[in-house]
């Protein structure tokens with residue numbers, strides 16, 4: 001039987017609808033408008049596209065969007081002065097600094113400068129620690145989005161074998177923490193893992209976040225498994241010169257024949273990342289004002 005193709009685009013539209021309802025309720029009940037600030041340093045074209053998407057999506061759910069584009073040679077002190085202003089600004093409830101940043105800046109130091117209560121990427125040591133100890137955190141958007149898709153697809157995840165390929169702070173580690181919290185038996189694989197195909201073949205839930213196009217083949221997938229493809233590689237479009245297309249970490253054609261359910265690229269995890277960024281901004285805003293958080297948008 002062919003796999004279910006998980007429609008992340010449609011699911012994300014539902015999440016954005018819930019966020020919009022929460023924003024409307026905050027406005028009507030309390031006169032509060034959640035605000036998201038996105039900081040982009042330098043002129044990476046891919047990052048500019050994402051930042052434009054985020055800006056549009058933020059406005060569509062009724063939030064304020066503050067875009068800050070800084071020159072590629074911006075000194076760290078200037079970036080930090082901006083972050084300090086955003087930390088202190090009561091109209092800003094979420095702050096995201098788009099990565100990668102130019103080489104003279106440090107992602108670690110940049111994240112550390114952001115107030116953890118406004119860290120809607122969930123990257124700060126505080127939020128990572130809260131997640132790891134099972135306390136209320138702001139959770140990195142992409143893992144949060146993947147968990148929403150998995151719960152929708154599978155219901156309870158308890159007792160399932162989960163394999164996450166990739167161990168980054170932005171995705172792999174928080175994804176593994178969330179799956180552990182859901183009572184999965186979690187394996188984290190990475191570039192030094194031996195026998196990766198065998199490790200993957202154990203997985204009831206296989207999550208790939210590597211950044212290597214079509215690395216995961218159908219014969220690595222356990223029959224009936226749920227496959228979540230996080231990877232995004234941009235390649236030249238085969239037919240249209242000057243255009244690009246996106247490729248996931250999973251070889252879709254071979255995996256779809258074996259899996260029980262699978263996310264496509266594009267239209268799978270990517271749209272959930274942006275929807276969860278908005279959800280996190282609403283959550284941060286509610287917490288900042290001591291108001292109850294909307295159901296279903298946090299873990």
Ligand SMILES: NC(=O)C1=CN([C@@H]2O[C@H](COP(=O)(O)OP(=O)(O)OC[C@H]3O[C@@H](n4cnc5c(N)ncnc54)[C@H](OP(=O)(O)O)[C@@H]3O)[C@@H](O)[C@H]2O)C=CC1
Nearest residue numbers: 142166167168171190191209210211230231232269270273
């Ligand atoms: N759809 C979305 O919304 C998002 C998509 N992404 C995409 O997800 C992918 C991963 O992102 P991110 O986590 O930030 O990337 P990183 O580059 O930070 O991490 C990649 C991970 O993959 C591991 N890896 C590399 N090569 C192999 C290999 N041959 N076999 C097994 N593991 C390997 C690395 O291992 P090691 O630690 O040993 O080096 C590392 O842990 C990228 O394609 C990115 O574009 C990211 C965020 C959001």
Ligand SMILES: Nc1nc(=O)c2c([nH]1)NC[C@@H]1CN(c3ccc(C(=O)N[C@@H](CCC(=O)O)C(=O)O)cc3)C=[N+]21
Nearest residue numbers: 050097098099100121265266267268269270271273274
């Ligand atoms: N601080 C920080 N936080 C991030 O979360 C972060 C980041 N930096 N840097 C880059 C990566 C990548 N990322 C994506 C977001 C949305 C899509 C997305 O919307 N993808 C659509 C397609 C978009 C298109 O067509 O270009 C899809 O997969 O269907 C993809 C990737 C967030 N990232």
